[in-house]
Amino acid sequence: MTGTAGRLPHDPEALAALRIPTEDDPWRVLLSGCMAGWPCGVDGTSYGMEGAAGWLATCPRIRRVPFCPEDVGLGTPRTMPDLHGGDGGDVLDGRARVLDEHGVDLTEGMIRGARAMVEHALAQRVELAVLTDMSAACGSQVISDGCRFDSPRRFQRGVGVATAALLRAGVCVVSQRDRATLERLRERAEPGYVAEVDALDWHRQPWYLQTFG
Numbered sequence: 081m082t083g084t085a086g087r088l089p090h091d092p093e094a095l096a097a098l099r100i101p102t103e104d105d106p107w108r109v110l111l112s113g114c115m116a117g118w119p120c121g122v123d124g125t126s127y128g129m130e131g132a133a134g135w136l137a138t139c140p141r142i143r144r145v146p147f148c149p150e151d152v153g154l155g156t157p158r159t160m161p162d163l164h165g166g167d168g169g170d171v172l173d174g175r176a177r178v179l180d181e182h183g184v185d186l187t188e189g190m191i192r193g194a195r196a197m198v199e200h201a202l203a204q205r206v207e208l209a210v211l212t213d214m215s216a217a218c219g220s221q222v223i224s225d226g227c228r229f230d231s232p233r234r235f236q237r238g239v240g241v242a243t244a245a246l247l248r249a250g251v252c253v254v255s256q257r258d259r260a261t262l263e264r265l266r267e268r269a270e271p272g273y274v275a276e277v278d279a280l281d282w283h284r285q286p287w288y289l290q291t292f293g
């Protein structure tokens with residue numbers, strides 16, 4: 081399983097190391113394409129994820145760099161990729177696979193999309209990434225353990241394939257559900273903003289604690 085380095089909710093040093101952005105020199109933030117409203121989900125919609133971007137969508141001290149690794153690697157619409165036998169880091173190391181709901185192996189396309197995302201992130205000199213959790217590509221806290229259409233659905237702690245590749249390339253990541261970390265980022269990006277003291281990161285929220293103990 082992928083470690084915590086570069087995963088901002090678990091890596092306070094990486095969070096503290098981010099510079100203060102300005103309007104002239106905004107943070108360059110890689111954003112899951114669906115969170116930017118792109119119709120790049122498996123069903124050709126954005127899943128309504130644009131609402132999850134919140135303040136990130138309009139902050140003038142952020143330059144948004146949207147990308148969808150599954151669209152690049154597999155196309156849209158597509159069948160549902162999920163991780164089998166490990167997380168995205170295990171996929172990159174050849175220890176786990178990505179299969180769809182029919183058992184078709186999508187590993188090669190997922191790795192291709194992940195590498196393209198890293199290439200784009202480095203070309204755009206992104207400083208951090210805000211990614212949609214629970215995706216087999218973009219997940220950074222929780223991903224499915226096997227096919228998500230199985231009943232009951234199983235989950236694992238870990239990262240998706242694109243997230244693993246980004247972390248290995250030195251790009252910090254945070255999910256849309258990591259509310260405490262996003263509040264700290266907002267404090268840096270919006271002068272005068274005061275972070276909500278009750279905000280919790282995803283791994284401190286009740287669902288996560290009930291699921292993983």
Ligand code: SF4
Nearest residue numbers: 113114148212215218
């Ligand atoms: S791969 Fe990432 S960007 Fe693309 S639809 Fe899934 S979560 Fe959104």
